[in-house]
Each structure stands twice: as structure tokens, then as C-alpha cells.
Amino acid sequence: MIGDIPHILLLNPNSTEFMTDNAVAAAREASGGTFQVTGWTAPKPAPSAIESASDGSTSTAVCLAALNDRDLTKYDGLLVACFSAHPLIQALRERVSIPVIGIMEAAxxxxxxxxxxxxxxxxxxxxxxxxQAAVENYGLNSFFAGAKSSRLSVLELESKPVDEVNAKMVQAAQDLVANGADVLCLGCAGMVGLRAALESALGPDITIIDGVLAGAQILAGMARMGLKTAKSGVYAPLR
Structure with a gap:
């Protein structure tokens, strides 16, 4: 830690810099100065957005190679800023002892x-x-009201007009509420900053969770508790 301030490395496993910048800015603002966040963006040939399982696999290989010579132990936690069960999370837990979490599991x-x-x-x-498959893997399927697509690509969340993006996000959110959801997760790191629009449309009785902010807060708490990744089981070094 820097003094008593936890230092988090936010890892964007795609190669789009503005997504990293937006996520870091949001996390820093939410921190209130209680933790520090540094951003890192995967280099090419990592995909510009993670839109599939194959994108996740490709980006993991690129990230591991690019991070191989970086001293990750100077940070107190690693936040993988992709809303998915991204394979980079497990791979980094095998590599380091500091906590590693993804924004999906945090949310x-x-x-x-x-x-x-x-x-x-x-x-x-x-x-x-x-x-659906990821939620089942996390053991939370009985609490899951479903996922609803805005029918926008990840990069269109930034490139399309704000009013169009907000309208499609609100419609998807309303469909989930109609299906019984009382909590909604923003299902992409590129949605950081859209929480306010959904809260305004849905009212105070529906809780909206941004995984970037949730993940940063969890990691800061883990650092203050001195928690590490256990190394006697699945993440034990190979011998």
C-alpha cells in the first residue's frame, strides 16, 4: 500500500484505451481518496472489445504475455475490467498472491x-x-432474473448518440424489472457512467450496480484486511 492507501491495478483486457480511461476515472471518483487506481490496457493484437468466448481467450494470451515482465506485486489487488467470467482472472490468480477479481463477480x-x-x-x-452459463457457474442461478440485451455492441455504447444508448439501456432494464429483478447489474465495463440514467428512469426502489465500482471497493477492503489468494489448493504453484 502507499502509506495506508490501497493501490489497485485496473486491467482492461481489450485494446480500447478510452474504456480504460473511463473506468479508471469512475473508480477514482468513487474512491473519495480512500484508494488509488492505475489503469492498464491490453496491447494489440488484443481485440478492441470482448464480444465472445474466443475474444476472451485471445485477450488472455495477449495480456499474460504483455504482463510477464511487469512487477504486479507492487499493487494490492488486480481488477479485471471485463464483465464476464474472463479467463484472465483465473490465470492471474495462478500467477500472483495478491487478490484478483473480475467486475462481473464483484457485481x-x-x-x-x-x-x-x-x-x-x-x-x-x-x-x-x-x-446464463456464467451465473450458473457462480452458483447464483436461483437468484437470477435473466440478462437482457440492449442490442448495441460494446463499442456502440460510446459511438452512438447518448439519448439512443440510454433509451435502449432503459428498455432492457425495464424488461428485467418486469421479470422480477429488483437489482440490476451494468453488464459491461463500457457502461460505466450509465448508472444515473437507469436510476432516473427506474426510481429509487431498484438498485443499480456498476461492477467497476463494486470491484474496486471490494479489492480495497481485501487489501486492508490483508487477504491474499490462497496457494495451497487450485492456485498452488505447480511442482
Whole structure:
């Protein structure tokens, strides 16, 4: 830690710099000075957005190679800023002892503790299916009201007019609420900053969770508790 301030490295496993910058800015603002956040963006040939399982695999290989010579132990935690069960999370847990979490698992655990059923507002249609499998893997399927696509690609969240993006996000969110969700997760790091629009449209009785902010807060707390990645089981070094 820097003094008593935890230092988090936010890892964007795609190669789009503005997504890293937006996520870091949001996390720093939410920190209130209680933790420090540094951003890192995957180099090419990492994909510009993670839109599929193959994108996740490709970006993991690129990230591991690029991070190989970087001293990750100077940070107190690593936040993988992709809303998915990204394979980079497990790979880094094998490599380091500091805590490593992804923004999806952070958001889901917060959602489980703040309501009865949660839904995920996502980008493209494919993620509706991928999130179903991921939620089952996290053991939270009985609390899951579903995922709903905004029918926008990840990069269109930034390139399309704000009013169009907000309208499609709100419609997806309303569909999930109608299906029983009382907590909604923003299902993409590129959605950072859209929480206010959903809160305004849905009212105070629906909780909206941004996984970037949730993940940063969890890591800061883990650092203050002195928690590490256990190395006697699945993440033990190979001998």
C-alpha cells in the first residue's frame, strides 16, 4: 500500500484505451481518496472489445504475455475490467498472491446482498446466453432474473448518440424489472457512467450496480484486511 492507501491495478483486457480511461476515472471518483487506481490496457493484437468466448481467450494470451515482465506485486489487488467470467482472472490468480477479481463477480455478489433477484443489462445478444452459463457457474442461478440485451455492441455504447444508448439501456432494464429483478447489474465495463440514467428512469426502489465500482471497493477492503489468494489448493504453484 502507499502509506495506508490501497493501490489497485485496473486491467482492461481489450485494446480500447478510452474504456480504460473511463473506468479508471469512475473508480477514482468513487474512491473519495480512500484508494488509488492505475489503469492498464491490453496491447494489440488484443481485440478492441470482448464480444465472445474466443475474444476472451485471445485477450488472455495477449495480456499474460504483455504482463510477464511487469512487477504486479507492487499493487494490492488486480481488477479485471471485463464483465464476464474472463479467463484472465483465473490465470492471474495462478500467477500472483495478491487478490484478483473480475467486475462481473464483484457485481453479482453485491447484487445478491442487496436484493432478492438480479438481472444483467448487457450489450449484444450473445451475452444473454454467456451470462446464463456464467451465473450458473457462480452458483447464483436461483437468484437470477435473466440478462437482457440492449442490442448495441460494446463499442456502440460510446459511438452512438447518448439519448439512443440510454433509451435502449432503459428498455432492457425495464424488461428485467418486469421479470422480477429488483437489482440490476451494468453488464459491461463500457457502461460505466450509465448508472444515473437507469436510476432516473427506474426510481429509487431498484438498485443499480456498476461492477467497476463494486470491484474496486471490494479489492480495497481485501487489501486492508490483508487477504491474499490462497496457494495451497487450485492456485498452488505447480511442482
Amino acid at each position: 453479482l455478489y453485491f447484487a445478491r446482498m442487496t436484493g432478492g433477484r438480479f438481472g444483467i443489462v448487457t450489450a449484444s445478444l450473445r451475452w444473454e446466453y454467456l451470462f
